[in-house]
Amino acid sequence: MAKVTIKNLVKAYNDDVIVKGINLEIKDGEFVVLVGPSGCGKSTTLRMIAGLEDINEGEVEIGDRCVNDLQPHMRNIAMVFQNYALYPHKTVRENIIFGLKKTRVSRQIIDERLAHISTMLQLENLLDRKPADLSGGQRQRVAMGRALARDADVYLFDEPLSNLDAKLRHHMRTEIAKIHKRVQTTSIYVTHDQVEAMTLGDRVVVMQAGQIEQVGTPMDIYLNPRNIFVATFIGSPSMNLLSAVYDAQQQVFKINDASVSTELLSQVNTANLKDGDQVKIGIRPDFFDDERFTQDTEDYWQLKNIMVDLVEPLGFDKEISFHIGGQYVKARLDLRSDIQEDDPIDLVVDPNRVLVFDAETGERI
Amino acid sequence: MSDNIAAQEARLGHRLIAPAALIIALLILYPIFFNLYLSFFDVELNGDKSLVGLNNYKTLLSDGGFYSALWTTVIYLAGTVTGTTVLGLAVALLLNQNFPFKNTVRALVLLPYFAPVISVVFGWQFIFDPVNGIYNHVMVEVLGLVSERQNVIGDPDSALWVVIVFDIWKHFPIAFLLILAKLQSIPSDQYEACAIDGYNAWGRFIHVTLPECRFVIGTVVLLRMIWNLNRFEDVYLLAPNVETLPIYIYFQAFTGVIDQGLAAAISVVQLIVLSGLIWFYVKKVLNW
Numbered sequence: 001m002a003k004v005t006i007k008n009l010v011k012a013y014n015d016d017v018i019v020k021g022i023n024l025e026i027k028d029g030e031f032v033v034l035v036g037p038s039g040c041g042k043s044t045t046l047r048m049i050a051g052l053e054d055i056n057e058g059e060v061e062i063g064d065r066c067v068n069d070l071q072p073h074m075r076n077i078a079m080v081f082q083n084y085a086l087y088p089h090k091t092v093r094e095n096i097i098f099g100l101k102k103t104r105v106s107r108q109i110i111d112e113r114l115a116h117i118s119t120m121l122q123l124e125n126l127l128d129r130k131p132a133d134l135s136g137g138q139r140q141r142v143a144m145g146r147a148l149a150r151d152a153d154v155y156l157f158d159e160p161l162s163n164l165d166a167k168l169r170h171h172m173r174t175e176i177a178k179i180h181k182r183v184q185t186t187s188i189y190v191t192h193d194q195v196e197a198m199t200l201g202d203r204v205v206v207m208q209a210g211q212i213e214q215v216g217t218p219m220d221i222y223l224n225p226r227n228i229f230v231a232t233f234i235g236s237p238s239m240n241l242l243s244a245v246y247d248a249q250q251q252v253f254k255i256n257d258a259s260v261s262t263e264l265l266s267q268v269n270t271a272n273l274k275d276g277d278q279v280k281i282g283i284r285p286d287f288f289d290d291e292r293f294t295q296d297t298e299d300y301w302q303l304k305n306i307m308v309d310l311v312e313p314l315g316f317d318k319e320i321s322f323h324i325g326g327q328y329v330k331a332r333l334d335l336r337s338d339i340q341e342d343d344p345i346d347l348v349v350d351p352n353r354v355l356v357f358d359a360e361t362g363e364r365i
Numbered sequence: 366m367s368d369n370i371a372a373q374e375a376r377l378g379h380r381l382i383a384p385a386a387l388i389i390a391l392l393i394l395y396p397i398f399f400n401l402y403l404s405f406f407d408v409e410l411n412g413d414k415s416l417v418g419l420n421n422y423k424t425l426l427s428d429g430g431f432y433s434a435l436w437t438t439v440i441y442l443a444g445t446v447t448g449t450t451v452l453g454l455a456v457a458l459l460l461n462q463n464f465p466f467k468n469t470v471r472a473l474v475l476l477p478y479f480a481p482v483i484s485v486v487f488g489w490q491f492i493f494d495p496v497n498g499i500y501n502h503v504m505v506e507v508l509g510l511v512s513e514r515q516n517v518i519g520d521p522d523s524a525l526w527v528v529i530v531f532d533i534w535k536h537f538p539i540a541f542l543l544i545l546a547k548l549q550s551i552p553s554d555q556y557e558a559c560a561i562d563g564y565n566a567w568g569r570f571i572h573v574t575l576p577e578c579r580f581v582i583g584t585v586v587l588l589r590m591i592w593n594l595n596r597f598e599d600v601y602l603l604a605p606n607v608e609t610l611p612i613y614i615y616f617q618a619f620t621g622v623i624d625q626g627l628a629a630a631i632s633v634v635q636l637i638v639l640s641g642l643i644w645f646y647v648k649k650v651l652n653w
Contacts, residue, residue, distance in 0.1 A: 052557050072560040073568075079561045085554035089576040098572075099562030150562070 001185055002063035002153040003028045004049065010057035011044050011210075018044050020210035021058065031180050031187045033201035035194060037233070041210040042190045043158055049188060050156050051075050062153055073102075078152035080160040084143040086131040093127040096145045103150070117145045120179070137168045148179065157189040161196065173199060194234050198222065206230045223353075228362035231282050231355060237319060240329045241280045243359065248275035253356070255281065255325030260301055260354070268356045268365055278359035285319065287353040288331030290339075291346035300348040311341050320345075397636065404629035414626075421630035431631065434613035438594070441529060441609050446589045448533035450582060453540025458574070460541075461548045471545070478538035486602040489531055493517045524604035531603055532593065540585045547581040548574070583650040591642050594635065610635050 004026040011019040019041040026032045034042040047053040049060050051072035059066050067075050078099070086095050096117060097110050118124045121141040131139055140160065147155055157176075161169045177200055180187055191197055197204045198218040206213045206221060206229075214226045225231035231239045244253040244260075251270075252259040260281070262270050273279075291297060303324065310321040317332050320339060331347065339345050356365045404421055406414040425431050460471050477485065493500050501514040517523045551573065559569045575582075597611040605612060610631065618628035 050557075050561060052560070071565070072557070073563045073565055077561060079558070081554045081558060083552070083554055085552065085558035087555065087558075087572070087576070089579075102563035102568075146558075146562070 001028050003030075003061075004154055004186060004188065005061040006045070006049070006058070007061070008058035009045065009048060009055065009060065011041070011048060011053060012056050018210055019048070022207075022210075022212050024205060024212065024215065026186060026188065029184045029186055031189065031200060031202045032205060033189045033191060033197040033203075034205045034207060035191055035197035035233075036207035036213075038192060039209075040207040042192075042207050045207075046156055046158055046188060046190045049154070050077055050079055076153045077156055078147035078150045078154075079156040079158065080143050080147050082159040082162055084131075084139045084163075086139060086142055086146070088131050091128050091130055092123060092134070092142050092145075095131070095142055096123075096127075096149050099146060099150045113149050117149050120148075121145045121175075136164055137172070140164060140168075140172060144176070144179070148183065153186065155185055155187040157187065157191075159191055160189075162191070162193070169193075176200060194236065198234070204234075206233060208233075224364075225355070226364055228280060228282070228357045231357070235284055235286075237285050237330050237332070239282045239284050239355075241282050241357075242324060242327050242329070244279050244281050244325075246270070246273045246275065246277040246279055248273070253279060253281060255327065258325035260351075264299070264301055264351045265354055265356065267352060268354075270365070273365065279365065280357040280359050280362075282355040282357060283329070283349055284353065285330045285332040287349055288333065288347050289349070290333050290337040291348050293336050294348055297348045299351065301351050301354065303347040303349070305344045306347055308339055308341055308343055308345055311339060400629045400632050400636075403626055404633050406626050408625040408629075410623060417626065421626045424627055425630050425634070428627075430608070430613065434608045434610050434631075437525060437607060438609045440525060441532075441596075441600075441607070442590055442593055444526075444529035445532040445536070445593050446586055448529065449537040449540045449589055450585050452533060452537040453542075453585065454544050454578070454582070456537065456541045457544040457548055458570075461545060474541060475538045477535045478542075480535075482535070482598055483602060485535065486531075486599070489527070489603060490518060493527060495519070518604045519606070521604075521606040521608070525607045528600050528604050528607050532596070532599055535599065536589065536592075540589070543581050543585055544578060547578050551577045580650065580653045583653060584646075587642060587646045587650055591639060591646070594639055594642070 004024075006022060006024040006026075008021045008023060009019055010017065010021050022041075022045065024032075034045060036042050044053060048055050049062075051067065051070060051074075055068050059068055061067065062075060062077070087098065090098065093114065097114055100110050100113060114127075118127060121144060123138075123141055123145060126134060126138060126142075131142065134142065140163075143160065160176075161172050164172060173196055176189075180200075189196070189200060198221075201218055203215060204218050204221050205215045208229050214221060214230045216224070221230060221234050225234065228241065232241065242255050244255045246262075247254050247259075250259075251262045253262065253265075262268065288303075289300075291302070294300070306322045306324075308320050308322050312319040312321075316335055318334075318337070318339075320331050320333060322329055322331070322345075333339070337345070357363065358365055403414075405416060405418060407417045407420070408414050456474060460467065460474065464470075492498050495501055495514050495516045500517065501511075504511045505514055515523070518527055555573045555577075556569050559573050564572060595611060596609070597615065600607055600609055600612055601615070608616070614628045614631045614635070617623075617631065618625050
C-alpha cells in the first residue's frame, strides 16, 4: 500500500501534447477514478504511472520513491487491462499465480493466495482452463485475480469493464467496489463511463484535453461542477444548458420570453455580472419535480403550464422533453407523474440546484 | 431435383483440380512407385532388370558409404535447421524493433533467399578460393589465425561446414519472414502485463514471445528438415564432395559403377524418413 503523487506530469508525442502538466495526490488506500472523453489523456496518465510510457516532464512518486526511471517490473504495481491481456498458453491457475511466482514467496503462500482469490472471484471450477475457453466475464475475473494475487502497492485499472455487456458490467462494478472495500489498496481506475466513476471512486478526477478539470468526491462533482464541461460530462441525461442574458435592472436572467429572478437564485454571485452578460443556466433533468408531488414549493422556480413534446418511459423513471424560453429541455420524473405527450404540466425546480455559468469561459458564476 | 448447388460446386471443384492432380500423379506418384519397384531389382545399364528381392537393402546395410552419407546428412540437417531457426529468430526479434529505414533493412535481409543459387554459389566458391579468396586472405594474412592457406571447399570435412553456413545464410530469410509475421501479431498488452507482473526483457521473451512463436518455430524446424533432407542443388553446386544422402544417391545412380537398384533402395529409406516428418507435421505441429 502506498500513496501516489503526480507532479507536473507531461506527455507529448512529437508536437502533440497529450498530458499537459497535471498534479494529483492519491492517498494511501484511496480509490481514485480518472474519467473523461476519449483522448483526454487519462489512459496515458495511468500508463505513465505504470511505467509503460516514458515521462517527458514531471514526476511520479509511489510511496515516497520517485519511479520515473524504474521499469514497470520494479514498481510493484498490478494492472487490469481493457483487453485483459491474459497469457493464452497458460491456464487460469498459471495466469493468476504468474506474477506471484516471480516474487519468490513460498509454495504454501501461493496456494493459499490462489485458493483465496479463486473463491472470491468464483474461479474455482475454471482453474485448469485456458483463456480461449472462457467467456468475456470470466476472462475479466481472471484478469482481476491476476492483479489481486500480487501484494502490489497500487492497483491500476485501464477501462477494465468496457468490453463487457451492460448487465455483466453492472455486476463486475459492484464486485470491484466490494473487493476494494475488503483489500483497501490504493487504486487508480480509468474509465470513460461516468456511472463507473460515480459509483466506484472515493474521489473522481475529471480530465479533458490533457488537463484536470476538477477533482472531488462523486457528489461534489455532481452537485458543484466547476465548469460547463464537468457539469455536462457527469450525469445522464446530460445537464440542460439554457442560454440566458443578465438583466441588471430587473435583476433577472432572461431566457427569451421566460426569466428567472436572481433573488430566487440566491447562491449565484451576481456581483461581477454586467447588464447584458451572456450566461448559461444549468439544470439537471433530475432536479425538475412535478408540482403535484412536491411540498413547500413557494421558494421554488415555478414553471407553469409546460407543454410536453415527448415522453420516454424508462420503467420507474420517465424522461420528458419540453421547451423553456424556446429552448429544448429534458426532465426526469418518476412513476407517479402520469403525463401524456402534448399535455400541460406544472413543474418546479429547487433554485439551490440551479447552476449559472459564464457563457464565454464556461466557468461557474 | 437431386442435384443441389453443393453437389454441382463439388463437381466443378473436382474438374478444376483434375489437371493438377493428373500432373502430380505423373510427375510424383508414378516415379515414387516406380522407384519402389526398382529397389527390388538389379538394373543393368541397357535397361534389363532382374529381380533380387531385398538384396539391395541388404547391400545397403553393409555399405560404409551409406552410413557415412547418413551421418553427413544428420550433421547437415542439425547444423542448417538449428542455424536458420536461431538466426531467423534473432534477426526477426531485431528487425521487429523500431528504427529508421526499418522496411528497407527488412527487404535487404530477404535478398539471399531470392538470389539464384547458381550465382551465389560462384560467389561463395570465390570467397573460399585457396589462392584469390578473401577468406584465406583474412584468416592467414590479416588475422593470422591460420598458418597457411587451405582449400576449405576441397576438403570434404571442412566443406561440410561451408555448405552448412551457406545454407544458413541462404535460407534463414524464410525463417525470419515467418517468425517476424508472428511477432507482429503478438498483442503488445501481453508484454505490458508481463512487465507489470515483474518480468524483465528476458522473462518476457521466455514467457510471451517463445510460447506465442511455438507453432511458427515448429513449422520452420520441420519444413527446413523436410526441405534439407531433399536438398541437392545447393550442396552439389557448391561442394559435391559433401556426400549427403541426395548426393550419394545421385552418385550411385548416375556415376561410376552405376547401380540404380541400390540408389532406389536408398531413396526409399529417405522417403520413409520424410513421410515420418510430414506425418509429425500434419498430426502434431498443425494442431498446436
